[in-house]
Amino acid sequence: MLKCSQVADDGPHGQPTVVRCGKGDATARANREAARKNPDTKEIIMPEMAAGKENYMPQYAILRFAKMKGVSGALESHHERTKEKYASNPDIDTAKSKNNFHIVKPATSYKRESDGRIGMAGCKTRKDSVRFVDTMITASPGFFKGKKQAEVKAFFERATEFMSSKVGKDNIFTAVVHMDEKTPHMHLCFTPITEDGRLTAKEVIGDRNRLTQWQDDYFAYMVKIR
Numbered sequence: 477m478l479k480c481s482q483v484a485d486d487g488p489h490g491q492p493t494v495v496r497c498g499k500g501d502a503t504a505r506a507n508r509e510a511a512r513k514n515p516d517t518k519e520i521i522m523p524e525m526a527a528g529k530e531n532y533m534p535q536y537a538i539l540r541f542a543k544m545k546g547v548s549g550a551l552e553s554h555h556e557r558t559k560e561k562y563a564s565n566p567d568i569d570t571a572k573s574k575n576n577f578h579i580v581k582p583a584t585s586y587k588r589e590s591d592g593r594i595g596m597a598g599c600k601t602r603k604d605s606v607r608f609v610d611t612m613i614t615a616s617p618g619f620f621k622g623k624k625q626a627e628v629k630a631f632f633e634r635a636t637e638f639m640s641s642k643v644g645k646d647n648i649f650t651a652v653v654h655m656d657e658k659t660p661h662m663h664l665c666f667t668p669i670t671e672d673g674r675l676t677a678k679e680v681i682g683d684r685n686r687l688t689q690w691q692d693d694y695f696a697y698m699v700k701i702r
């Protein structure tokens with residue numbers, strides 16, 4: 477059924493590689509072990525696996541954060557596809573860009589979106605404050621194989637719900653799903669403002685240990701829609 481391969485799919489933006497293979501194979505076991513140790517990945521238990529089938533396809537839910545101290549034009553231009561051509565990124569198939577969609581559409585520029593929220597909340601800021609967090613959400617390529625657009629949408633809507641529950645719905649100013657790169661993925665940006673109006677990515681995202689907790693919570697939330 478599934479062939480084991482050491483050649484892994486490179487996901488969007490250098491996400492950890494995920495290898496699809498049969499269950500009993502040594503390489504498969506080694507790869508799954510490596511994936512388990514990588515805090516950026518979690519396995520999604522699929523019905524095939526639960527049924528004890530030999531050659532199930534391991535799947536991973538992937539969530540990554542990048543703390544941003546200012547708005548980069550390149551980041552916004554990538555996320556929102558504001559350029560006509562993306563010569564620097566050969567992974568973008570512009571013929572498919574029409575399939576990209578927003579779950580949260582920014583009303584204005586990222587800078588205005590984040591500055592506006594920080595100003596409204598009356599947050600104290602420093603020169604080196606993290607002003608927004610860029611989140612990349614996806615799953616291993618196999619997870620999306622054969623899924624209809626509506627199912628892909630449901631997956632990312634649920635991921636957005638998860639992020640809302642963790643960081644506050646009003647802090648999220650964009651959530652855009654890219655269907656024109658190798659694997660469907662979502663870029664979601666939010667201001668790390670606490671309920672009592674403090675701008676602190678350190679508290680909202682936390683340290684390395686908290687990242688593991690984030691992964692566990694995300695996995696637990698997402699697995700319910702399988």
Ligand SMILES: [Mn+2]
Nearest residue numbers: 488554654657
């Ligand atoms: Mn992208």
